[in-house]
Amino acid sequence: MDQQLLVFVTVAEKESFSRAAEQLHMTQPAVSQHIQALEREFGTRLLERSNKYVRLNKAGEIVYHHAKEILGLHTRMRDLVDDLMNTPSGNLIIGASYTFGEYVLPHVVARLRDRYPKIKPTITIHNTKEIVELIAGRQLDAGIVEGECRHEKLSIEPFADDEMQIIVSSSHRLAKKVKVTVEELEEETWIVREEGSGTREAAEKMFARLGLSPANLMEFGSTQIIKESVEAGMGVSLLSSWAIRKELTLGSLSTVKLSETPIMRKFSLVTQANPFRTKALDIFLDLLRKNDVLPDSLERK
Template identity: 40%
Template sequence: MALNFHQLHIFYTVAEKGSFSAAAQALHMTQPAVTMQVQSLEDYFGTKLLQRSTKRIDLTEAGRALMPYAKSSIDLIRDTDQAMSAFTKQLKGRLQLGSSLTIGEYILPRLLGPFGQEYPHITISMKVMNTAQIMEEILNHQLNFGLIEAPVNHPDMHMEAVMSDELMLVVPKDHPLAGKSSVTIDEAMRYAFVLREQGSGTRLVMEEQLKKKKIDPASMNVVMELGSTGAVKSAVEAGLGISFLSSSSVKHEVALGLIKLVKISDIKFKRQFYSIYLKSALLPISAVTFLTFLRERDLQQWL
């Protein structure tokens, strides 16, 4: 019997999850199949790798020694997929991903066209939802990966920055600030704001940057909180207040002269967009190719 990557991947997942049943769920396998593959690996090395008990699974000394090599093999496969994705032009298949609101509605639609021209045989199915929903569907193996607007911490998730963005001050076309090329944050804070709801990625980035400037977000005159970027844009256009939004999300309205973008001279609302997926999962080559596309291309040419 030859040593194979599949068995190392299964062993590593069992050790990470702490049980055969959890590993089986993560790997889309039956528990007996997972157990059999680990036993085959133990037979190959001629030693026990896991100590089994009714409550938990512990690594033996041999298992602890094997763990870094198993992880290295998984990382190597991922790196290999990423390196070769640039040369794989005839990919076929369906890519399922989740995307948070701003990315899904205003960023990705402009990128899927160029990606589709380069990889015409990959079909992308995208769900637009909040970060919590994306994480839940990834954990339940309903999505390959997600793209989100703010970092998250989860022991089973791998997270990586793949795109950058900047929030800009957005004002009605006839607002007192509309004729200015730039203003200070103190000048902007004198006016009424229409903002995204608490907990949204856009709101979190704005509040974090204000706090860094020793400005309490609670001191803002927030006249309205809305659950979508589209609703905020409509409210600003109607003159109900000003806001901070991604410049990519208001490109159309600015071009039509419905609203104005104003630079803040003394603060930058820059942020990263992140990909998230299960640490135990090996992404399909179509997903690796799409993430490589986001990382390595000059996306601003399309945004």
């Protein structure tokens, strides 16, 4: 069954029997036989086929979703058993929301690899909501997310503080002011992240706390695009100090002084609520908890 599920998932993702056969080092007839056997098992077709495409139908979508989880559990089970007798090694699939993933995690992974070269990390970057869903679906070993999140099946552990600042272009009229008012900020165009982002959550909490209702709001799906847009004078934003450190050093961005800033939030570790973990995952989590691989400028919990 595991082999059939692997073949099915590969065909679904490649949208092709021939490309799946190539990746799996199998013949195309063998791939077709596995798919047919799986469809007999479920008593229904799982894939719509034509000369131009291969795609999942409704039943196939259900099987694909659960097959990914089953294959992930099988791989994890095998890794855990192998891990008992070996030095820390193997794959480590890490997910992170954008701020931590793009500006902090590379430093952490570099130090992890320096100490444990046999551990092979893979990094996935999404917003906070998507990272939590991927861990719940057992497609990631661990995740680091921004802001607050809850999930009844996952372990969520705050481990570090993140300082957030209101930013403007260095040529903006508010950049030279010793202190600004909420009324002045309300007149500006605010550039924010998409729904589901920890950075968006932090901005909305700040708006509510200050009683600030932006006259204009622009939504972008990337921290880098937000920084470039603020630099170009399109508006103001709230971003992590870690994400803007280079721009502040270069002088292309400035922070706005408000009595309520900086805004503080937490970075949290998200894992399966499961006592069975690989050595690689335990090492990664311990390094983060001990704070000895975090960059010096990231404030500790």
